[in-house]
Amino acid sequence: xxxxLGQKQLDTxxxxxxxxxxxxxxxxxxxxxxxxxxxxxxxxxxxxxDVYSLAALAAGNFGAVSAMAKIIGEGEFSxxxxxxxxxxxxxxxxxxxxxxxxxxxxxxxxxxxxxxVNEAVEKIKQVLETINVP
Amino acid sequence: MAFINPKKxxxxxxxxYYGPGRGGKTTNLEYIYKKFRERIKxxxxxxxxxxxxxxxxxxxxxDIGKVNGYDIKIQLYTVPGQVKYNATRRLVLRGADGIVxxxxxMAVRREKNIxxxxxxxxxxxxxxxxxxxxxxxxxxxxxDLAEQGIPLLPINTLEExxxxxxxxxxFKASALVGTNVVATMKKIISxxxxxxxxxxx
Numbered sequence: 001x002x003x004x005l006g007q008k009q010l011d012t013x014x015x016x017x018x019x020x021x022x023x024x025x026x027x028x029x030x031x032x033x034x035x036x037x038x039x040x041x042x043x044x045x046x047x048x049x050d051v052y053s054l055a056a057l058a059a060g061n062f063g064a065v066s067a068m069a070k071i072i073g074e075g076e077f078s079x080x081x082x083x084x085x086x087x088x089x090x091x092x093x094x095x096x097x098x099x100x101x102x103x104x105x106x107x108x109x110x111x112x113x114x115x116x117v118n119e120a121v122e123k124i125k126q127v128l129e130t131i132n133v134p
Numbered sequence: 135m136a137f138i139n140p141k142k143x144x145x146x147x148x149x150x151y152y153g154p155g156r157g158g159k160t161t162n163l164e165y166i167y168k169k170f171r172e173r174i175k176x177x178x179x180x181x182x183x184x185x186x187x188x189x190x191x192x193x194x195x196x197d198i199g200k201v202n203g204y205d206i207k208i209q210l211y212t213v214p215g216q217v218k219y220n221a222t223r224r225l226v227l228r229g230a231d232g233i234v235x236x237x238x239x240m241a242v243r244r245e246k247n248i249x250x251x252x253x254x255x256x257x258x259x260x261x262x263x264x265x266x267x268x269x270x271x272x273x274x275x276x277x278d279l280a281e282q283g284i285p286l287l288p289i290n291t292l293e294e295x296x297x298x299x300x301x302x303x304x305f306k307a308s309a310l311v312g313t314n315v316v317a318t319m320k321k322i323i324s325x326x327x328x329x330x331x332x333x334x335x
Binding site (some may be wrong): 002003004005006007010033034035036037038041050052053056057059060063064067105 | 135137138139140141146148173176179181190193207209211219222225226228229230232273303330331334335
């Protein structure tokens, strides 16, 4: 029932989060599983969010939206986006068990962010596909 | 589905408080939050309806220190107890490593306890988990009501109804007053951690 990732795999994932997302101006990014556990997180050093609560709520939120998708005959909604006045949150599913959550300000356009998230997702997918999640 | 992070030397463990509606699951978490306020760095998260009933879940992260050099991060969750919220209940149960079943000791709630335990078994089966294999502790809550003359179920009836097949540790408790709330939590944490350690060997 438990699972783990090796030091090398975690380094790779954190490297991707840093280079593809934080370095382009994203404030905070974290990779979680659907149980609400945090696999990796990175931020720009200026903010201090309660990432454990965010992860629990994000997993619940994504689960609720997936259940809605099934009711209307969609398999799933693979990405979600919440827009605020200053801060925005973007959720992207990675294979069946993981979510990449990005918090960013209006300095970055949604289109550019989605492009960079997609690139990061492809790289992270290769790492996650090597492990067995029960 | 505990996640073990060798880089941060950290283990994240998910424990879910399950049971019938108005049984005291949220009150358990509120008591723990109050009692260990100085050790819990963050706010307790609750998603409630207007009538103070849990709509989605409550969430309380809790650090208990190190085991074998690893920081243990316990994440306590509650589910909504009301029958109609089964879809959300199932979502919260995803990836649970340990369960506290909070039964309502009031005589009028006998049937509700039994149905809720059956519902737990079904929802676990949905994730291909067996109620007989997952670490689980029973809590017979609201024993303080006896003082007010409210009829309670005798402990042996509760044991027969709920613990006959499970044969797992159980506690008489009062979440409101705090009786055995911490004892229940300590028991489920130690059972869950030893199950994770056993699994890793």
